[in-house]
Amino acid sequence: MAPTRRAALAATATLLSTAGCAVRSVSEGTDPTGDARVGLAGDVMLGRSVDERHDDRPPASVWGSMLPALGRLDGTIANLECCISDRGERWPDKVYYFRAGPEWALPALETADVAAVSLANNHALDFGATALRDTLDGLDRRGITAVGAGADRSAALTPAVVDIGGVTVAVIGLTDRMPAFGAGPERPGTAVAALAGRSRRTRRLVRGLLRRPAVAAADLVVASLHWGPNWTLVKHPARRAFARWLVDEGVDVVHGHSAHVPQGIEVYDGAPILYDCGDLVDDYVVKPDLHNDRSFLFELVVEDGTVVAVRLHPVEIRRSTAHRAEGAVARWLRDRMRALSARFGTSVRAESRGGVLRVPVPGA
Template sequence: MQIRLASKIMQIKKFLIIGSIAAVITAAICFLYFSNPVEIFLQQIAGENLRQKTFLASPYNNIENYQDVFLKLPKIIENPNIKAGVISHHFLAKELIANFYNKISNKNIDTIFLISPDHYNNFFASGVTAYTSDLYWDTPFGVLESDEKIVNSLAGQGTVEKNNSLMGLEHGIYVEVPFIKKFFPNAKIVPLVLNTSANFNNFSDLGAKLKNLAGKKSILIVSSDFSHDIPAKEAGIKDKDSIQILKNLTLDNAKNINSDCPKCFAVLYGFLQNANNYNFNLINNKNSFDYEGDSEDSVTSYVSGFFEERKYVQILFTGDLMFDRGIRYYAQKNESNEFIFEKIYPLLINNDLVVSNLEGPITNEKSISSGTAPGSANNYFFTFDSSLAKTLYRENIKIVSLGNNHILNFAWQGLESTKEYLDGAGVGYFGAPEEQRNVIKEMGGVRIGFISYNEFYGDNEEEQNAVLEEIKDIKQKSDLVIVFSHWGPEYRLTSTDTIKDLAHKFIDGGADLIIGSHPHVIVPMEEYKGKRIYYSLGNFVFDQYFDENVRNGMGIVVKVNLETKQLNFEEIKFYLQSGGQTIEK
């Protein structure tokens, strides 16, 4: 009995001792804000440098807001070459936002510069281009610390000031914060809200300052939404124009980006320092209707993508592109040429350029093939609407071959009209009959010569000899020579011996790659002396649906290593849907 009583007394004493210690610690914490000696006392107890810290938090701080989208995300291999990104700040688009951060995630990043517009027209002191904060953020995935060293350095230079109270109200910042902590668990943040009334050039200077303060393990993220309060189709076209600017970013054209913060992209430009050294890769382009489904008459649009260090030049080659007859009908029915490319746009845009065979002239003439019976004379006389040239540029088809059997369907004036429209849209071309057969394009320091061979114009032997001479000449001026050939019988699934012999002559003469068109079907590739010959890529955009062979086309992605100039290839399968659209198979 006495033993049990003694044991009970000992338990009570232990409880009182533990309770007393807990009470002391609790009291110390409660007085943390009021007594510096208490902070020292806590340091002595815990052996840590604990200090007072105020936290900001996103309104979207419930982990249940994220679980549904995170479960759908694929595993991604970290890309150490990503240096900047662009993403929406509408939580409505949380799937798009999550996919973006998953795509660029990197556990080795230690600093993230997050750039947002000022949505509330706050007051900025004279000469101040942005406000920032050194407060930490409480998120469902842990505490996101500020990079106080960089924040204080910026605030000490006069053009950036701290404003902790306003920072917590800016949705361009607080929407991103939980995602940043989730996908960059070891990073600290430098949030910047821009004074959008300040001089444009000041923001490029700010970007350069950030770059100088940043270590090698840093990323800049622009938090920006694009088109606002306009119909979805109009937003789509404006977004494509903005995406083209991102692919060719300069300080001047950044002003033309149709978003809520063009000046954010001036900061991005200054941060990259030389935008030509980076590729912009589009992840997605959506709008609020895609998530709400309310109305397509007034939407906000979203662009997500990232900039990575350029290691190669990437070109996509496609086959025959025809925009008359049925394709014209479907484009008009859906109120835009862009409808035809709608399902393959991300594939097209994520190349440095796309090269296609333009199977006819661009004019303001009325179509004479639309509505005609297959096989009738006028059924094969093509003209494409004058709006097509700008569509080609938006879709990243920036070089076209004019060396084919339909380019003179509307005679020489049709050819001249085509060149005028292409020039006006910024689309390059080569192979026009009786004119320059080649074009040389420099990308990433690599000079690539494109040469046209057209079996269907003039004397065939003279044309072949002229191409061989052209190959020798362009070889001296370029790193690579690519011959784009319009040749061979239609609908034949194998190449003729005559065509094979000619292709071998082109390779022997110095060509590095041959791309063929005209048969309207895919003809198997041949490798000759280590060089590839794609005899025909088939149709790319065409209203031929009578056979599966003409409905299947091929695209060839060619990656040119910037250092070695070696070529890597990827083959893509296209399929022509009966409603006019081309899709990836």
């Protein structure tokens, strides 16, 4: 962390300790092996032909050859880009509707050691409030924490706090997509907020969430944002400014998704900003210029509660299944991520085996 941010957190820690709250630790260590490995995935879309292909197969089949990489993590946080229910009515006048059968989809998430999912997106209510409730109830039964949607706006905004590998991770889930899904005082829905520009309302909202004792006491604070348009490689400058503001306010990792393609990584003041993580699994038509069937599973290497590196496991989606990208595809992903991250002055290094990439986090 840069000195200014470390000083701000130290001041916050003093205030919290006087209130009897646990405080986060700040480590000067740089051990690349880390004490915990926290996975971050972009969109996990288990509906439509993904559902058709895997509903009568073993739950782990959807993860294909990515399952070993998922299994080596202590837990993963993902954007669940569908509802998990066999009930409900279609939301009117939408083009795409995504839902998966609970009999296979819930065990599939459990098999992949998914610890938490964000439902703050434009598909959580594709089949209305009934399917949203089913999704929330099913995840809860499986011990998977949901954030970003709920029975009312208060519930939708409530941060999730999960233990991943002995690291306490607080997750804030927000979206600027599909405002009609937004939860109200007595209406189920998603946590909708303006995530670009300088919205005073959003900044007051986020500051309030970050000041909650459970969030302030966490080792890591992750802002999981479903933001901006699909099919783009670059976030708008206003979103970059908002991401940096989040870090200035105490967020440790920005976990972006929505574009369906991975975007560049910026390391700002000792915090990785993943502008978009692409998709881990889906059934979307492949756009040749974007190769949206190619992405990464991101791994946060955590030491003493601080992210010291981000590892990128290359992914190729084939036949509605996640696979480890190899050969020419892995090299293409390496070159694409290097080019996109270079815009932020970020160094992306190749590890010696398996096409895995590494982004060191200076200042951690």
